Amino acid sequence: SATTTDDDSSSATTTDDDSSSATTTDDGSSTGSSKPHIVFFLLDDAGWNDFGYNSVDLSKASPNMDALAATGVTLHNYYTQPSCTPSRASLLSGHYPITIGFQHECIQSGSGWGLPLTFDIMPEILKLGGYHTAAVGKWDLGHYAKQLWPTLRGFDSWLGITNKGISNYNTYQNAGYSDIHRNLEPAKNANGTYSTTLFRQEALDVIGNHSLDHPTAPLFLYVAFNAIHDTLSVPEEFYSSDMYAELTADITDENRQLAAGAMYIADEAIGNIVAELKRTNMYDNSVIACVSDNGGNPASGGNNWPLRGAKKTWFQGGVRVPGFVHTKLFDQARYGSVYHSLFHASDWVPTLCGGLAGLKLPDSLDGVDQWDALNNGIGSEDDVTSAPRTEILHNIDYIGADSGELISPASDSLAALSAFIDGTLYKVIINEDDDAPAPWYLPYSNDGSIEEADRAYVNQTSWLFNLDEDPFEQINLWEQVAFQPVKTALISKVCDYWETSMVDSLWRDDVTGNANKLMVSVYDANDGFITWWNETAPVNLTTQYPISALDSKGACPFYEFVGQGAAGPSGPAPM
Secondary structure, eight states: OOOOOOGGGSSOOOOOGGGSOOOBOTTSOBOOOSSOEEEEEEESSOOTTTSGGGOSSOTTSOHHHHHHHHTSEEEEEEEOOSSHHHHHHHHHHSSOGGGTTOOSOOOOTTOOOOOOTTSOOHHHHHHHTTOEEEEEEOOOSOOSBGGGSGGGTTOSEEEEOOSSOOSOTTTOEETTEEOOEETTEEOGGGTTSOHHHHHHHHHHHHHHHHHHHOTTSOEEEEEEOOTTSSSOOOOHHHHTSHHHHHHHTTOOOHHHHHHHHHHHHHHHHHHHHHHHHHHTTOGGGEEEEEEESSOOOGGGTOOOTTSSOOTTSSSHHHHBOOEEEEETTSOGGGTTEEEEEEEEGGGHIIIIIIIITOOOOOTTOSSOOOHHHHHHOOSSTTOGGGSSOOEEEEEEEOBOTTTOSBOSSGGGOEEEEEEEETTEEEEEEESOOSSSOOOOOOTTTOOOHHHHHHOOOOSOOOEEEETTTOTTOOOOOTTOGGGHHHHHHHHHHHHHHHHHTOOOBOOOOOOOHHHHHHHHHHHHHTTTBOOOOBSSSOSSOOOSBOGGGSTTTTSOSGGGGTTOOOOOOOOSOOO
């Protein structure tokens, strides 16, 4: 069963118990609290084509999520970051990665960095507002120092993994070490239990115990599955079942078959958890959100069809993912509706903590409160001026992906942004890799050859798309004369973020030398389980990659792209 840490395990404190009230049924379960319960499901590496209601080839893989979405509000234009750590940092902090130093790469088992304690995150804010808080599943915001662990960042309890993707869903192996923990201790009895099954049971225990032990407090339950991240597997008994055969009958790629199975099991867990909310009379006063952390990885079974690209790219397949919000608190007219306005991962903090729970928010968030718009709509779908959000900075990254060094010249840095210009949604991508422009990966097979056969591009490193007319990013407008004013406007927005909002990256390569020896010795002494190894160094790190060290001396280097344009072909024909 779920356990909680002592009250001093978090920097946040709770309000008095009278901040919410509840009545109980004969069996002692809670009928609710004055503030809504929040249950947040986060899928791992699930792409646009991986939620059943969105899918061509996994249409039977998520019946429970499909039913929740069909009676909730579907987020048609939900955007996130293209990889795990930046996405989760943005979701839980309410910031763009560039404003918290998380704009480059993901935390690994040997990473000596993490989210600074100077930023209040969602569980800390909710705990201050009287919520009981529980986390289940993947963390990914730092583990090298004890102060960075979930139960010291606002969660009363946690059962899960620290980072990245485990190589085995049953043994929790991560870079040669065991990576499954309850609060601050190794969860040794978890070995041998399929991760989704383990996380499902923990979530059920959290809800069951909450309704009895915390009847006057609202619950925040954060369930971050590692499904469907690689390395994919399904339990042997399910692999040989009729349901697995039905799910995979028309799928030719083996990893895609495993993704179908892993998604079905995660969906079944979500259905069980929602049923437990109903059993404990918490459901009618609960808000349930479900999204993916980033786009799917076709090489490992995910799929983003018909969107272009994949995880770790700035094309739509990397950053636009499925999502929905389900609650009986919505006006009934909103049931089954589609929310077309832009929504970014950073919006969850102001939306759930501010708009829904009515709590005081940290200053200078990048996210915007979307609760009223979700609940009431924004009027006409075409009226973008009344939408809470009209642009999304996808990222700016000035560190080389392969070299781990400052990019030189600075004008080769990467950036991407989407924004409405004169009522039309455009997207700019600056310096995407020209050696491997992202293909459209086909469903069923995950074959990416459609790009080589029909959509080949030569030496194009920067991109401009009209997402309203070209949602699949087939026609690059970067060099077309008629669109130079649009390109100028978007690049100017990027430069404004660069010069007024971006902070130095906190990323650093995995520890080496004596620091690595220390880490290994601490892991070994912890019975081979990942744990913290920093006891003395400051948790709030200084950068090893100052923006001022770039050859642009801190100034935005992208202005040189403004005005580049020439008459040329309009691009390939639409699909």
